[in-house]
Amino acid sequence: MANRRALTLVEMLVVLVIVAALIGLLVPAVQSARRSAREAVCKNNLHQLNLAVAAYAQAHKRLPAPNQANKVGGWTIEILPFIEQSNLEQHVTYEVAIEDAPELLLRPPTIFRCPIREAIDGRSGLSMMPGHYVLVATDRRDSFSLYDVPLEIAIPWAAGPEMEPHSVRKLVGPHHDGFFSAHGFQQGVYFEPHEE
Numbered sequence: 001m002a003n004r005r006a007l008t009l010v011e012m013l014v015v016l017v018i019v020a021a022l023i024g025l026l027v028p029a030v031q032s033a034r035r036s037a038r039e040a041v042c043k044n045n046l047h048q049l050n051l052a053v054a055a056y057a058q059a060h061k062r063l064p065a066p067n068q069a070n071k072v073g074g075w076t077i078e079i080l081p082f083i084e085q086s087n088l089e090q091h092v093t094y095e096v097a098i099e100d101a102p103e104l105l106l107r108p109p110t111i112f113r114c115p116i117r118e119a120i121d122g123r124s125g126l127s128m129m130p131g132h133y134v135l136v137a138t139d140r141r142d143s144f145s146l147y148d149v150p151l152e153i154a155i156p157w158a159a160g161p162e163m164e165p166h167s168v169r170k171l172v173g174p175h176h177d178g179f180f181s182a183h184g185f186q187q188g189v190y191f192e193p194h195e196e
Contacts, residue, residue, distance in 0.1 A: 038115035042132075042148070043180050043189045045111050049133055050146050050182035050189075052082035057185075063141045067160040071095045072105065074160015075135045076112060085109050098128055098156045108157040114148065117174045121154075131157035136165050147192075148179045169195045 007015075056079050057063050067074030073094045080089035091104060106128050114132040121130060130149070137144045147163075150171030155161040169192055173179035178193040 128156035131161035
């Protein structure tokens with residue numbers, strides 16, 4: 001009787017089932033790790049932007065002025081020198097219509113982009129990329145917070161997206177339906193759930 005060295009069909013099917021099961025376990029883990037990495041980028045950007053707005057407020061003894069709707073300006077433009085984007089800020093013409101903004105403003109610097117929100121946005125239909133972070137200032141503009149922009153909101157990034165206090169969390173956020181936030185002159189980034 002000769003010794004056989006080949007796999008039988010049953011042995012091959014068992015190996016394939018084991019490999020498929022391992023891949024099935026691996027794919028969700030990889031997706032979860034990617035989402036965690038994207039969220040870490042969003043939190044880091046929010047933290048850096050919070051520091052930049054605080055530095056602006058300390059240097060100018062005020063928060064950036066609110067912007068007119070559909071015009072270039074507001075906090076996102078005013079803090080450019082505080083995030084090492086002075087060259088971009090020198091090419092900005094304030095209060096020009098968003099539709100007339102130069103091409104170099106159509107995509108914001110990386111720090112203004114949240115990878116989670118970019119994946120959700122896809123193509124927004126706007127000529128300029130929407131903002132991924134929103135400034136929430138108190139009525140007297142003596143303190144501020146930064147939040148992720150709610151999913152229902154699409155404001156061009158160079159228009160300095162702002163919202164009223166307490167109105168942000170009533171909408172759905174991009175991170176497990178909630179929001180990351182940074183509060184004024186405090187350290188840290190926090191998760192705040194969507195309020196029903």
